[in-house]
Amino acid sequence: MSTRTFCCRLLVGMFIILAGMTMSSASASAQANCDCPVTMQRVKVIDICFEGQIRQVEVTYCNETFCPPRVIPDPCNVPNVPISARTVIWRICPIGFATPNAQGLMNATVAAMGLCCGNKAGIFDCTIVAPEYNWIVRWPKCVYFDAAGCLNACPNTPCCGALVRFRPNFPMPGQCETTILADCSDPTPCPPPPAGFNCLQLDCHYPINCCW
Numbered sequence: 001m002s003t004r005t006f007c008c009r010l011l012v013g014m015f016i017i018l019a020g021m022t023m024s025s026a027s028a029s030a031q032a033n034c035d036c037p038v039t040m041q042r043v044k045v046i047d048i049c050f051e052g053q054i055r056q057v058e059v060t061y062c063n064e065t066f067c068p069p070r071v072i073p074d075p076c077n078v079p080n081v082p083i084s085a086r087t088v089i090w091r092i093c094p095i096g097f098a099t100p101n102a103q104g105l106m107n108a109t110v111a112a113m114g115l116c117c118g119n120k121a122g123i124f125d126c127t128i129v130a131p132e133y134n135w136i137v138r139w140p141k142c143v144y145f146d147a148a149g150c151l152n153a154c155p156n157t158p159c160c161g162a163l164v165r166f167r168p169n170f171p172m173p174g175q176c177e178t179t180i181l182a183d184c185s186d187p188t189p190c191p192p193p194p195a196g197f198n199c200l201q202l203d204c205h206y207p208i209n210c211c212w
Helices: 003-031 102-113
Strands: 041-050 053-070 083-095 133-140 142-145 151-153 159-168 176-183
Touching: 041 102, 053 102, 083 102, 102 133, 102 142, 102 151
Parallel strands: 083 133
Antiparallel strands: 041 053, 053 083, 083 151, 133 159, 142 151, 159 176
């Protein structure tokens, strides 16, 4: 084998390794900020408790579930705990009702997807039973209602975010404890919206209650 051929093969091998690392880091960074790429999006109809009634919404989100839970690098995982799931909620479409209440709609959806409020999207469905589950969840701080009444992320929105611990059957069987371990919301205010967007800024506190 000539020196030139060996060097070419070495360079190709290095390129493949670097490409793999780049794609992996791109996937990780998509979940480590307020991005939810179309290629990673899931759409699901779930029940939420909103304004005193059980309603249905179609939620668009990105999710990674880890079975078993594992420690992952993420700006929100300050305590460095094993993570059960990491989610970005991106779009919420009410089904059979309309509302101008962006904050309540977002809160009700985030809460419903949590373990202690019913795990409505099924993101905590690992067969491995654990005494606690840690969830990194993010949602857009800046949102707008489109013509169909769906709540969408505004362009270039910063993200609200939290690391939440769920402890099922604690402190007693049939109960479930929710604890916010870290608030990783972006303090940046909403940027000036592009023409045609009427963006609203949401409060970033994680919704402890199940009904909104």
